[in-house]
Amino acid sequence: MPLNKLALIRYKTIDACLCNRQRRWTLEDLIAKVSDAVYEYEGLDSGVSRRTIQADIQLMRSDKLGYEAPIVVYERKYYTYADPEYSITKAPINRADMDTLREVLDLLKQFSGFRYFDSLQEIVLKLEHELPLVGQQKSTLVQFEENPLLKGLQWIAPLYQAIAHKQPILLEYQSFSAQQSASYEYSPYLLKEYRNRWFLLGRRKGQRGVDTRALDRIIHLSILPESVYEPYEGVAFATYFADTIGVTKAQNERARTVDLWFDAAQAPYVLTKPLHASQTLQKQYDNGSIIVRIEVILNLELEREILGFADGVRVLAPERLRERIAKRLESATQHYRGDIA
Secondary structure, X not given: OOOOHHHHHXXXXXXXXXXXOOOOEOHXXXXXXXXXXXXXXXOOOOOOOHHHHHHHHHXXXXXXXXXXXXXXXXXXXXXXXXXXXXXXXXXXXXXXXHHHHHHHHHHHHHHHOOOOOHHHHHHHHHHHHHOOOOOOOOOOOOOOOOOOOOOOHHHHHHHHXXXXXXXXXXXXXXXXXXXXXXXXXXXXXXXXXXXXXXXXXEEEOOOOOOEEEEHHHEEEEEEOOOOOOOOOOOOOHHHHOOOOXXXXXXXXXXXXXXXXXXXXXXXXXXXXXXXXXXXXXXXXOOOOOEEXXXXXXXXXXXXXXXXXXXXXXXXXXXXHHHHHHHHHHHHHHHHHHOOOO
16 A cells, blocks of 8 residues: 555654653644644644544554554553554565565666666665565566667766756866867756767856757866856756757757658657657648647757658758758768768
8 A cells, every 4th residue: 555645744653652652642642743743744734633543543553554553542541552662663564565666676777777876776786685585586667778888977976966066077078079178167057868868068167158068078077176166047957958859059049930741651650759848730631641840949959850750751941940951861862872981
């Protein structure tokens, strides 16, 4: 039986009271204590009813939650534990909770394969050690996309800490187009994943806007404890990429209306997995082809998304994007007609 947060607060408060044998606890005392706890932790001032606490006590006594708490009433008025050493915090984990934890462990293992945080693998191993094996090992039910050959994943943990503690860094970086690396002071703001590749958003010292750096192009980084961190004061990152496919975006760039035609073969995929949250269906033809509209930044990731549909898509607007896609397709055709240099 899953527990909600309020129920757990009630059970733990009742348990704390019954473990305190320095005073005697009436039902009214328990109600008052639980009401105070609910207000303290959740801000609810409506209190709890007598009926709710009585039901909680019965549930704690039962085996439904795995507690089987030895709650007794003496002098027909006061509640306590028959076993003075008992507490629900010492109760063994039940089968349902164990199965749930094991499923969570399976998910955590896949994340730890990326080595986002060095301590995660230790936590997984410790939990596995603490949880006794029951029955046969279950097969994997959920599998995430991963690429163990990706570069730059070792920078995630130190960058996360730098962002969390607002610490500037010295970043040595070399883009694909640069002949050599360059080092500069950088204030990191956000880690973002796109298609299994990680990126860092931040601001280079002396510049006004934010920029995006690929973690696999970072050569080295170090914390600069004596330098001043430049806080981010722009649009909240929760909405910063709302009009963007991918991670490439200038700070003041605005979204454009993009109209795309898809043939009948591609239409079901586009309708069931929209290209962007802004996608709307503009027209559907009798032959199954469709026209959709999205409101997005015109960037390289958008072009790659469109090119991924090959001959199953046509850009209708804007003209600038239409021309860029056409040139890319013409160039690709020449690659197939000519020799490889």
